Amino acid sequence: MSSSNNADIHSQRILILDYGSQYTQLIARRVREIGVYCEIFSWDFPDAENFAKTAQGIILSGGPESTTKQDTPHVPDYVLTADVPVLGICYGMQALAKKLGGEVSESSQREFGFAQVTVKRASKLFSDLQDDKNEDNQQLLDVWMSHGDKVTLLPEGFVTLASTGNAKYAAIANEGKNIYGLQFHPEVTHTKKGEEILRSFLLDICGCDASWTAGNIAGDIIDRVRSQVGTEHVILGLSGGVDSSVVAALLHEAIGEQLTCIFVDNGLLRLHEGDQVMETFAKHMGVKVIRVKAEDHFLSTLNGIDDPELKRKKIGNLFIEIFEKEARKIKDARWLAQGTIYPDVIESAAATTGKAHLIKSHHNVGGLPDDMELSLVEPLRELFKDEVRRLGDELGLPYEMIHRHPFPGPGLGVRILGEVKKEYADILRRADHIFIEELRGHDLYNQVSQAFTVFLPVKSVGVMGDGRKYQYVVALRAVETIDFMTARWAHLPYDFLDLVSRRIINEINGISRVAYDISGKPPATIEWE
Numbered sequence: 001m002s003s004s005n006n007a008d009i010h011s012q013r014i015l016i017l018d019y020g021s022q023y024t025q026l027i028a029r030r031v032r033e034i035g036v037y038c039e040i041f042s043w044d045f046p047d048a049e050n051f052a053k054t055a056q057g058i059i060l061s062g063g064p065e066s067t068t069k070q071d072t073p074h075v076p077d078y079v080l081t082a083d084v085p086v087l088g089i090c091y092g093m094q095a096l097a098k099k100l101g102g103e104v105s106e107s108s109q110r111e112f113g114f115a116q117v118t119v120k121r122a123s124k125l126f127s128d129l130q131d132d133k134n135e136d137n138q139q140l141l142d143v144w145m146s147h148g149d150k151v152t153l154l155p156e157g158f159v160t161l162a163s164t165g166n167a168k169y170a171a172i173a174n175e176g177k178n179i180y181g182l183q184f185h186p187e188v189t190h191t192k193k194g195e196e197i198l199r200s201f202l203l204d205i206c207g208c209d210a211s212w213t214a215g216n217i218a219g220d221i222i223d224r225v226r227s228q229v230g231t232e233h234v235i236l237g238l239s240g241g242v243d244s245s246v247v248a249a250l251l252h253e254a255i256g257e258q259l260t261c262i263f264v265d266n267g268l269l270r271l272h273e274g275d276q277v278m279e280t281f282a283k284h285m286g287v288k289v290i291r292v293k294a295e296d297h298f299l300s301t302l303n304g305i306d307d308p309e310l311k312r313k314k315i316g317n318l319f320i321e322i323f324e325k326e327a328r329k330i331k332d333a334r335w336l337a338q339g340t341i342y343p344d345v346i347e348s349a350a351a352t353t354g355k356a357h358l359i360k361s362h363h364n365v366g367g368l369p370d371d372m373e374l375s376l377v378e379p380l381r382e383l384f385k386d387e388v389r390r391l392g393d394e395l396g397l398p399y400e401m402i403h404r405h406p407f408p409g410p411g412l413g414v415r416i417l418g419e420v421k422k423e424y425a426d427i428l429r430r431a432d433h434i435f436i437e438e439l440r441g442h443d444l445y446n447q448v449s450q451a452f453t454v455f456l457p458v459k460s461v462g463v464m465g466d467g468r469k470y471q472y473v474v475a476l477r478a479v480e481t482i483d484f485m486t487a488r489w490a491h492l493p494y495d496f497l498d499l500v501s502r503r504i505i506n507e508i509n510g511i512s513r514v515a516y517d518i519s520g521k522p523p524a525t526i527e528w529e
């Protein structure tokens with residue numbers, strides 16, 4: 001892929017107003033998956049009005065508040081005067097109803113979980129979608145509800161599109177004005193036809209075409225990077241993680257020789273990881289990569305330190321020190337590339353203002369000193385993680401690199417409990433490799449969100465051959481999670497765990513015992529330190 005599309009893939013866009021729902025980012029991801037660019041703004045952020053002027057449609061998210069209370073978030077006037085289709089979801093629908101003269105009341109029965117709505121009237125939103133039919137031949141849709149309040153009086157001009165036993169107004173519309181409301185959540189996968197409903201809204205009602213695709217996004221980023229950096233030189237810290245790998249591939253495509261990657265190999269990576277990074281980028285793709293073999297430096301810095309936060313700090317600071325030293329050697333560098341992604345941008349904005357809007361630039365995450373005078377190039381700033389992965393696939397990066405579980409920046413440094421030693425890291429790498437290899441071999445890798453091995457620096461007795469041996473213990477950890485804020489331990493089959501345990505103890509001299517971590521988050525965390 002060299003250059004690309006000429007069409008501006010941002011010209012069609014949806015404004016998502018955030019009312020504080022845990023699902024707001026999910027709405028945005030779904031909209032993007034359908035192929036339409038969108039941005040999230042807090043409902044009261046002034047710049048949202050400007051964005052609305054160029055948008056093809058507006059979606060109002062759900063939220064935790066109640067419109068029955070005083071001074072709760074409301075629908076700004078411009079939403080209704082922008083003259084584009086509007087879709088209110090849950091709180092968003094209630095706020096719309098209230099704004100337009102309808103009524104919302106607290107419900108005596110909270111509705112949470114699966115529900116079946118009956119479609120009462122033909123509309124562009126549901127067209128012929130159905131999961132089932134009732135005896136009156138009406139379409140039934142399986143949906144996900146999560147609400148306390150409900151609309152009890154429709155605003156003028158509105159009709160009921162769908163109802164449940166508990167919520168008469170489960171879906172409402174004023175089709176003449178292209179205003180729609182859903183009491184249920186089309187963005188969650190439990191609403192089986194949710195994606196199709198959003199697709200109807202975006203493509204049929206808002207009239208968007210689905211041009212936000214991985215190929216077009218890659219082309220757009222490549223064009224923009226070229227015009228941003230011109231003929232100047234860019235440096236990038238390559239870690240082998242998904243984001244920096246995709247940035248490397250994009251920049252290489254965009255500016256070739258003008259890119260130099262610095263890969264700081266801290267000796268705390270997974271088995272063969274450093275070699276694989278070099279193989280993929282330097283050997284196969286011809287990217288200029290400087291590999292700094294800094295294992296000894298990191299291990300000596302960590303010598304005698306067992307406090308987890310101090311270990312993190314030492315590893316982070318040394319990384320910056322080494323990276324800076326290497327970067328200074330590249331005399332003509334003017335740009336520093338970073339793998340900042342959209343959730344980082346939203347979070348950094350939220351951290352400074354308490355609101356999800358997009359103003360703040362992620363400044364020098366790498367922590368390079370100002371006197372280097374590097375400007376930032378952040379080609380993934382607009383993208384969600386799943387979009388970054390699709391780009392990685394599009395750019396031909398190895399599947400295993402792009403679809404890998406998250407790996408913490410301090411690497412094995414926080415998976416070796418207490419003091420970090422080379423002997424421990426070498427044992428842990430091999431044990432972890434066996435665990436991951438077997439997960440992949442048994443098609444379990446993609447069924448868990450994160451899996452790894454932890455090294456415990458205690459010795460436990462084992463009977464090996466003729467004698468008793470005191471050797472180290474490792475723990476296996478595998479979790480299922482959506483957001484990594486809460487997690488359930490993965491219920492891996494006993495036979496599988498048995499196989500992994502036997503392989504680890506038989507193949508790795510130094511381990512006498514394997515444990516499986518059955519703690520959820522909370523109260524435990526995913527990592528052990």
Ligand code: XMP
Binds near residue numbers: 407484526527
């Ligand atoms: P916890 O252990 O807090 O982990 O439940 C949640 C997610 O964060 C990752 N994690 C880290 N990532 N640097 C990182 O880059 C860190 O210091 C760090 N600590 C935890 C962890 O792997 C999990 O995905």
